[in-house]
Amino acid sequence: MSALAPLPALHATHGGIWLATAEGTRALGRGEAIAQASETPTIVLNAPLVAARLGLSELSGLDLLELYAFIHPARFVVPTPAGMARALGLQPPADDGSAAAFLRAATASLLAMLGNRDWPEREGAWTGAQALGRLRWPWANLVAPLIEKPAQAERWLFSKLPQWEEAPPRPDPRPYRLSDEETLERLAQLVGRDAEPREGQRAYAASAARAFDPRDAAGRPHMVLAEAGTGIGKTLGYLAPASLHAAAAGGPVWVSTYTKALQRQLAAESARVFPDDKIRREKVVIRKGRENYLCLLNLEDALQGGFQNRAAVLAQMVARWAAYTRDGDMIGGDLPGWLPTLFRRAGSTALTDRRGECVYAGCPHYRKCFIERASRASDQADLVIANHALVMILGSRRMDEGRPLARIVFDEGHHLFDAADSTFAAALTGQETIELRRWILGPESKARGRRRGLAARLLDVASYDEDGHRAIEQASAAARELPGDGWLGRLAEELPLGPIEKLLAAVRSTTYARASAADAGYGIETHASELDAGLIEAAAPAAEALEALVRPLARLRQRLQAVLEDAPDWLDTAARARVEGAIAGLVSRSQTLAAWIALLARLGGPADPDFVDWLAVDRVEGREFDIGLHRHWLDPTRPLAETVLKPAHGLIVTSATLRGGEDWDVAEARSGALHLDKAAVRFAAPSPFDYAAQSEVLIVTDIKRGDTAALAGAYARLIEASGGGALGLFTAIQRLRAVHARIADRLAREGLPLFAQHVDPIDTGTLVDIFRDDPRASLLGTDALRDGVDVPGESLRLVVMEGVPWPRPTVLHGARRAAGGGTAFDDRIVRARLAQAFGRLIRRAGDHGTFVLLSSATPSRLLDAFPPGVTVSRVSLEEAVVRVASRLPSVASLGHQGAGEGISEQA
Known part of the structure; x- marks a missing residue:
């Protein structure tokens, strides 16, 4: 405790504030606590939360959670004194008054680990501590001297990460029909031989197995609607036939959820299906959207000066985590959810691929990419745990490629309608259009970072193909008509630039004129009908500007496809993957543009009975952050049925509240089963709870x-x-x-x-x-x-x-x-x-x-x-x-x- 002797610890709750020093613990008032925290390096647990308790916007201190994240990256801890105590094997504090003294003891315990030869996360710590010292991380002066300098240079993160391996395409799954006997035998194995049999769970599993029967005809999947009351045990009820089918047929089963909490639960339950951890890593893959995973190229840029101040410290913390993570999932994975909040999320979103700028095989870390590893692993897995939105997006994409998702379990099925509503919607807004502009043009100011435009990402292809180069130039010229930096300010001052900003200005004016809640401080909206002449007139040049962008993007996509067909000498496997990735991005952006143009074409004319259109100004506490036009399907299960349900061979839609207290017609309507030619199997089992x-x-x-x-x-x-x-x-x-x-x-x-x-x-x-x-x-x-x-x-x-x-x-x-x-x-x-x-x-x-x-x-x-x-x-x-x-x-x-x-x- 010698290094800690002069360091006080502060604990603040709604019930009081306590300060612990070497002399003991005492209660103190808010004013004294603020002075203490601002004048002396002080140990706290969760600095943003302590700041909120003290009424401060920000608090700089020795945050114990940051120390824990450095010493034990990719390890979970509940961020409370009691949670920290259990993680460290210490006695939890008896009350809030003793928590401050506990923080000092916890700090001593963590620092002692730095000299422990058995410290499992030792590798990379010395190098990380030196880098954090240069960034003036508050803990650096205490941490660095306690870590023994390694005899030889530590492996750099990007050389340490394993590479994923290419695997041959998986053959189509074999037709296989599960018997009730083998399904129930498998269920018995999963729940345990000594477990009391639950007839509701057994009936559920037998019913769910029918979704895995061989399909009779294209477009007519076996669909099971299963409502299982709480306590039935539906997760193992469908995992039993799903795991059997995957093994026997040789094809994956996708299990889709609406919440991250259920994804984590399914990952834990999969240990019953595959008890051996090594086998489980091969057979079970959690798959999420690209924006959930750490982008190694973004991280490298951040570590090399792309981030400043606290964001740079966070990047170093994430680098420590990246060396020990299971799958690189930053949102709901093994990166502690509280870590980005300690930095007020400064820089955390910039470490993922949220902008769709991936260069695929052009990235030096492509063969170690967490995203690519998860994508390839899911092709070889038995069980792929994903979310509704991703399954819908992939289902639509794979339908176009002729390789649909064949077997899907939609857990939390009562949310299927809402997920489809979001996935198949269109929004022509300022934020969406400026993102498209940046995707094409790249950074246009002095902003730091590795952001690159379309021309930079496809430089070698463009130099090879003159028509492709010309298409990129034309797309870049057309993109300059989209809203740019400062567009919200220009609209507020009634000084819009370009046809899209003029359209958004008209949307804003009309929305404020009609909305009755204009003074409420929150988002406002109005119907996109009976519009004034100014808005209708602004729609035509806006549509022309978008069409001017569609044409070169379509031409570029054709040229990229021609490159794949001609296969020049430089088009190796990695280059092909990059071109294919670029084509996928162009297809997605072109579909968005087509939806926007269709939305504008409807303005001033008769309403389309299949869609609901409106104008909106999005605000938070009176501050505008987006403006635009929105279009949703009146019944979003229609595109869901066409792109996901009909191409599948078998589906289960299940929930404890699938019918929501109504009859089966409601469940069929909200799941999309109503749009299938073949009737869905219905199953219901009430909860066994009293x-x-x-x-x-x-x-x-x-x-x-x-x-x-x-x-x-x-x-x-x-x-x-x-x-x-x-x-x-x-x-x-x-x-x-x-x-x-x-x-x-x-x-x-x-x-x-x-x-x-x-x-x-x-x-x-x-x-x-x-x-x-x-x-x-x-x-x-x-x-x-x-x-x-x-x-x-x-x-x-x-x-x-x-x-x-x-x-x-x-x-x-x-x-x-x-x-x-x-x-x-x-x-x-x-x-x-x-x-x-x-x-x-x-x-x-x-x-x-x-x-x-x-x-x-x-x-x-x-x-x-x-x-x-x-x-x-x-x-x-x-x-x-x-x-x-x-x-x-x-x-x-x-x-x-x-x-x-x-x-x-x-x-």
């Missing part, structure tokens, strides 16, 4: 709508009654923030930590990890928490909703409401949301809890959203508090529930 004994629903009748003080008081009293363990759900961020501000300090004084989305500077996944880890903590959030939280056990024993989750009255919703039955359409949405929210409460057989809805005007017709047998009572707040306290166990009896522990309902 909801009537394990839970109840309380509707509080004496909270006045719009009374924020009363709403906050209700949340505080209910959380106090439950001793924490509460998930609070809101339909508006503004109300969430207002409630949090009123009750966080009060609850903290009772020893009940409160965290919140859109308030705490922590990513949502980490917030859920913290909530799951501490049975006395509570979490406030919005839709993402209503749909994607799996917290079994005592950590979640109370769900409180601020009101009935009615859909927002947007232009798109209004059109679908009119086509879908008016009030009945709204009711279906609300029932599904209530069912999902209630589903957070009981995740395993031993769970108990209460669901509270703070809305006296809740219509009785919606209450069938809750499981049959659950008692629904309309009560006063006073009675609700008593009943919550009486149903739940005493806080003193709550055992620790570590993050990631507990038996999932899926198993």
Whole structure:
């Protein structure tokens, strides 16, 4: 502790602030704490969060999380004192008052690891510490002297990473029909021979197996719609036949989810299918969009001076992680979700391929690329775990290539409609057009970085092919008509440049003129109908500008295809891959341009009954950040059916709330099964849980709508009654923030930590990890928490909703409401949301809890959203508090529930 002797540690919560030094620990006020943190190097845990507790915009300190990320890259830790204690094998602090002293002990433990010969992440640490020292990383002076200089130079990251290997194309899967006997035998192996048989799970697996039968005719896939109540064990129910089919037929099965949480759960469950880690790495691949993975070329640029200040420190941290990561996934993978937030995400997005500028084989790190490795691994895998959006994009692309995704399981199938809605939409906005301009032209200012335009990325091809070179020049000239830097400011000053900016200026003017919520500070929109002459007149030159861009891009694509066909001497395997990648990018951009032109052609004319069009100005707290026109399919499952469902051989669409309390017609409509010639197999199994004994629903009748003080008081009293363990759900961020501000300090004084989305500077996944880890903590959030939280056990024993989750009255919703039955359409949405929210409460057989809805005007017709047998009572707040306290166990009896522990309902 000698190096630590002069270093104090600061711990701040809503309940107080404590400072620990070598002399002991004392409480102090906010002013003194701010002075301490600004004048003396101070140890903290999660500097952005501590800054928020102190009321500061930023805090510079010795952040223990940064030290942990340097010493143990690619290792998980819950970013709390208790979580850090368990990760380091130390005794957790008994209370907030002792947490500051614990931070000093944790720091000593971490620093001691630097001299440990058995430190598994030693390689690269000395070099990394030297680089961080040059960047004046606060920990560098403590860390660098403790790391022994290696006898020989450490391997540079880019020479250390393994190369992926080319593999021959996989033959088409063999037709194979699973019997019920082998499916159930496989299920028994996965759940364990000693596990109690669950008839619902067995019936589910047998039904799911029919999706893997050989297809009878093209365009007529076997589709299984399977609703499996919580506790059935649907994950292993479909993994049993899926893994059998993949092995027997020799083809992959794609398992698609809507949330990253379920992706992580599926990755864990796959250990039951392939217990050997080495085999599992070959047989199971998590596949995400390119923007999720670390781009090694971007990282190299950042390490060589492309980033400055804190962003440069983050790049060094990511480089440490890259040497130990499993797959290079920066979003939801083994990069701690809290790491980018420590740097306020400075530079983290620039380390991924978000701009579509990949040069493929032209990159010096191509053979070590995480993205390419995942893509190739998925071609050879048995199980590919992906997300709905990626599956839809790949399905559409592979359909055009004649190699569709043959077997797909859509878990969280109740979100299939929403995922298709986003995937097949079009948005002609300022942000989208300026991205296209940059993709073609590259950087046009003094911005640092490796960004390159189309000409630079295809320089050698252009020099080989004169027509291709001319097409690039013409595309570059046409791209200069797209919005450029500063476009928002020019529109605000009514000084637009070019036809697209003039169109956006007209959109902005029309939207403000029509929108009734113009003064609310949030996004506004209006129908794209009965438009004024100025907007219609602006559409024609804008369309001409886009068409002037389409032509050279189409010509360039033709020339690139000709290069592939002619196969010049320099076109080796790597060069071919780069040309193919460029063609794929051109196809994608051309499709976007075609959608934009179609949208403009409709302005001023009759509405297309298949689409919903509107104008929008996107704002955050009154600040504009985008403007444009939007087009969505009225029924997005139509393109889903054409590009993904019909080309497939077999599909499973499954969820605990697939029907949302409605009949099967709703499930068929929202899954796309309605558009198939062959009828889908229907399967439903109710949850085995005794909801009537394990839970109840309380509707509080004496909270006045719009009374924020009363709403906050209700949340505080209910959380106090439950001793924490509460998930609070809101339909508006503004109300969430207002409630949090009123009750966080009060609850903290009772020893009940409160965290919140859109308030705490922590990513949502980490917030859920913290909530799951501490049975006395509570979490406030919005839709993402209503749909994607799996917290079994005592950590979640109370769900409180601020009101009935009615859909927002947007232009798109209004059109679908009119086509879908008016009030009945709204009711279906609300029932599904209530069912999902209630589903957070009981995740395993031993769970108990209460669901509270703070809305006296809740219509009785919606209450069938809750499981049959659950008692629904309309009560006063006073009675609700008593009943919550009486149903739940005493806080003193709550055992620790570590993050990631507990038996999932899926198993």
